[in-house]
Amino acid sequence: MNAKKFTVVGVLAIVAAFFFFGMDAYKSRVQTAQDEQVRAEQVRLVRMHSPVFGSQNAPVTIVEFFDPACETCRAFYPIVKDLMAKYPSDVKLVIRYAPFHQGSDQVVKLLEAARRQGKYQPVLEAVLEAQPTWADHGQPNPSLAFKIAERAGLDLPRAIEDAQKPEVQAVLQQDIEDLTALQVTKTPTFFVNGRSLPSFGPDQLASLIAEEVAKARK
Numbered sequence: 001m002n003a004k005k006f007t008v009v010g011v012l013a014i015v016a017a018f019f020f021f022g023m024d025a026y027k028s029r030v031q032t033a034q035d036e037q038v039r040a041e042q043v044r045l046v047r048m049h050s051p052v053f054g055s056q057n058a059p060v061t062i063v064e065f066f067d068p069a070c071e072t073c074r075a076f077y078p079i080v081k082d083l084m085a086k087y088p089s090d091v092k093l094v095i096r097y098a099p100f101h102q103g104s105d106q107v108v109k110l111l112e113a114a115r116r117q118g119k120y121q122p123v124l125e126a127v128l129e130a131q132p133t134w135a136d137h138g139q140p141n142p143s144l145a146f147k148i149a150e151r152a153g154l155d156l157p158r159a160i161e162d163a164q165k166p167e168v169q170a171v172l173q174q175d176i177e178d179l180t181a182l183q184v185t186k187t188p189t190f191f192v193n194g195r196s197l198p199s200f201g202p203d204q205l206a207s208l209i210a211e212e213v214a215k216a217r218k
Contacts, residue, residue, distance in 0.1 A: 039194070100186075
């Protein structure tokens with residue numbers, strides 16, 4: 001009986017090991033394919049319309065594909081801000097929209113309307129802070145995000161009008177085309193000077209940024 005138990009446990013351990021290494025190999029293939037696509041489609045990483053934080057002349061560019069309804073994007077926002085503060089003249093952040101969640105496209109248009117009023121960052125931060133109130137994935141309520149933006153100083157009637165303009169829709173459509181071409185399937189997805197993270201996490205992002213900053217300073 002004990003021998004049978006050990007045999008079963010041994011077989012399960014082998015199966016688990018094969019599964020683990022198989023998944024690891026699969027992730028590696030997916031990342032390699034994406035890196036090759038990014039190298040071939042560099043123009044799709046940054047567009048003229050993309051919001052930029054930091055010095056335009058910074059030698060290191062973080063591109064973040066971002067969904068305003070994404071909890072992980074919300075968690076990473078202060079992390080990225082701290083990293084930029086660490087390298088104020090070396091690093092800039094470019095925001096690309098990836099509206100994967102229901103209702104996110106409306107909030108993206110709100111952000112673009114806020115940019116037209118020079119209120120992009122305060123509205124972005126207010127919307128992210130209040131994300132749990134409007135971004136319930138089962139029943140999102142983007143209209144609450146508009147009210148939150150108004151409390152952050154946005155001229156709401158003007159913003160509602162601007163959000164419907166073809167130029168704003170064109171920004172959203174271009175970002176969707178680019179993320180599709182670059183095989184971006186989750187948020188946040190980061191590229192640092194065109195390089196993807198070796199694996200996902202704040203430490204990995206910090207390490208890749210530090211590496212690119214060191215290169216730029218040589």
